[in-house]
Structures are given as C-alpha cells and as structure tokens.
Amino acid sequence: MFKFNDLSQAVINGDTEQVVSFTRIALNTGISPQEVLDKGLISGMDEVGKLFQIQEMFIPELMIAAEALNAGLEIIKPCFTEESRSNRKKIVIGTVQGDVHDIGKSLVSLMLGSKGFQVIDLGIDVSPADFVSAAKANDSHCVAMSAMLTTTMMVMKKTIDALVESGLRDKVAVVVGGAPVTREFADRIGADEYAPDYLTAAETIQKLLNNPDDVKGE
Numbered sequence: 092m093f094k095f096n097d098l099s100q101a102v103i104n105g106d107t108e109q110v111v112s113f114t115r116i117a118l119n120t121g122i123s124p125q126e127v128l129d130k131g132l133i134s135g136m137d138e139v140g141k142l143f144q145i146q147e148m149f150i151p152e153l154m155i156a157a158e159a160l161n162a163g164l165e166i167i168k169p170c171f172t173e174e175s176r177s178n179r180k181k182i183v184i185g186t187v188q189g190d191v192h193d194i195g196k197s198l199v200s201l202m203l204g205s206k207g208f209q210v211i212d213l214g215i216d217v218s219p220a221d222f223v224s225a226a227k228a229n230d231s232h233c234v235a236m237s238a239m240l241t242t243t244m245m246v247m248k249k250t251i252d253a254l255v256e257s258g259l260r261d262k263v264a265v266v267v268g269g270a271p272v273t274r275e276f277a278d279r280i281g282a283d284e285y286a287p288d289y290l291t292a293a294e295t296i297q298k299l300l301n302n303p304d305d306v307k308g309e
C-alpha cells in the first residue's frame with residue numbers, strides 16, 4: 092500500500108528521484124492528484140519548514156527539497172486538466188519583488204489554469220512596474236500576488252499603488268496571499284481579496300471575476 096509519509100520523507104531528504112518515483116506510484120495507484128499534493132508533497136515541505144525553524148535544516152537543504160518538490164509538481168501538473176475552455180479571463184500572477192519563494196504561487200497558478208483561466212505567470216521577484224506592464228500588455232482581469240516574507244509584503248502595497256498610478260486599478264481585481272499575509276493586511280493595503288491557500292485562491296478569483304460587482308471600482 093502507498094504511504095504518503097514515504098513521499099513526504101523523500102521531499103524532506105531532497106531526493107528528486109524518489110519524489111518522482113513515489114509521485115508516479117501514488118497516481119498509478121489511483122490516489123487523486125489533490126491528495127498526492129496535500130498529503131505527500133506539501134506536507135513534506137511543511138516539515139522542512141519546521142526543521143528549518145529549529146535549525147535542523149539549512150538553506151542549501153531547503154533549496155534541494157524545493158527542487159525535489161517541484162519535480163513532483165511537474166508530474167502532477169498534467170492531471171489538473173482544464174474544467175472548461177470557455178473561461179478565458181486573464182490573470183497575471185507572480186511572487187513580489189525581493190522574494191524568491193515560488194512553490195505556493197505555482198500551486199495557485201496551476202489551480203487557476205485548471206479552472207480554465209489564462210494565466211500569465213511572471214515568476215519570482217516581480218517588481219511593481221513589471222506587474223503593471225504585464226497587466227496592461229495582456230489586458231488582464233486580475234493581478235494575483237504572493238509574498239512569503241514579512242520584509243516583502245509591503246511590495247504588494249507598492250504594486251497596488253503602481254496600478255492606481257497607471258490608471259489600471261479600476262479595471263483589475265487584486266488578490267493577495269502567502270504565509271505572512273492576512274485578511275486584515277489585505278484590507279489595509281487595498282486588495283480586493285485575500286486567500287489563505289491555493290485552493291481558496293483559485294475559488295476566490297473565480298467568484299470575484301464572475302461577480303464583477305464585487306470587484307472594486309466597477
């Protein structure tokens with residue numbers, strides 16, 4: 092029988108080969124991609140976070156664990172097929188400037204893609220100016236930002252200010268998330284919505300874009 096713990100442990104060990112192999116085994120056994128993600132890959136990374144906090148793991152090991160997790164994610168991605176192609180609203184997403192954490196953001200991207208949105212993923216370390224020009228160039232309906240550091244959270248506010256200055260703020264919904272981000276913070280910086288996890292993020296954006304009355308400025 093497949094043990095989620097084996098997959099989590101492979102992430103903790105940063106063993107890419109095992110992560111790939113266990114992810115494939117789990118999917119072939121008929122376990123849902125969602126469960127493989129949550130109970131195997133992400134729970135492994137949660138443990139990595141705890142070990143880092145108590146200084147039993149260090150930056151190089153964190154990077155190796157993240158690489159291993161991303162290898163598993165690549166295998167799972169094709170399982171999240173689009174629900175429908177009718178929903179072609181565009182979302183610009185990225186991790187804010189100064190921040191290189193990409194796993195949470197990539198999960199939100201993946202879920203949005205699976206809901207049929209056209210996702211323009213700008214990656215990590217995205218400046219306010221780059222968010223604005225991507226939103227403009229793609230005529231996007233939403234800007235989604237991720238921040239994982241208390242020191243980079245305020246870049247979300249700077250990005251919202253830049254959207255206001257460019258005249259785009261009334262045309263795009265802004266959704267924020269990431270470990271240090273709270274609803275209170277989102278309200279304070281003038282975001283439209285906050286989501287605590289990748290599933291809620293995709294659902295929230297879907298609701299927001301399907302109910303334009305809820306979008307600020309419309």
Ligand code: B1M
Binds near residue numbers: 140191240267271
């Ligand atoms: Co960093 N790191 N890290 N790190 N790292 C954290 C975030 C930290 C909490 C660890 C700790 O101290 N316990 C801490 C932040 C402390 C703080 O600011 N309060 C921290 C630190 C301090 C740092 C450095 C400063 C360390 C250093 O250099 N001294 C440095 C900063 C580099 C930089 O960005 N400039 C750094 C570097 C790194 C690595 C590069 C080594 C690596 C990232 C590799 C990568 O992403 N490719 C890394 C990692 C792996 C972590 C931890 C261990 C794991 C993060 C992760 O991927 N989790 C993390 C500890 C932790 O979170 N427990 C930590 C799994 C992922 C699924 O969760 O990203 O939280 P997460 O996403 C969640 C939600 O947040 C949410 O959905 C996901 C779940 O469904 N979400 C959204 C995320 N984005 C969203 C957007 C939304 C909605 C929801 O809407 C748009």
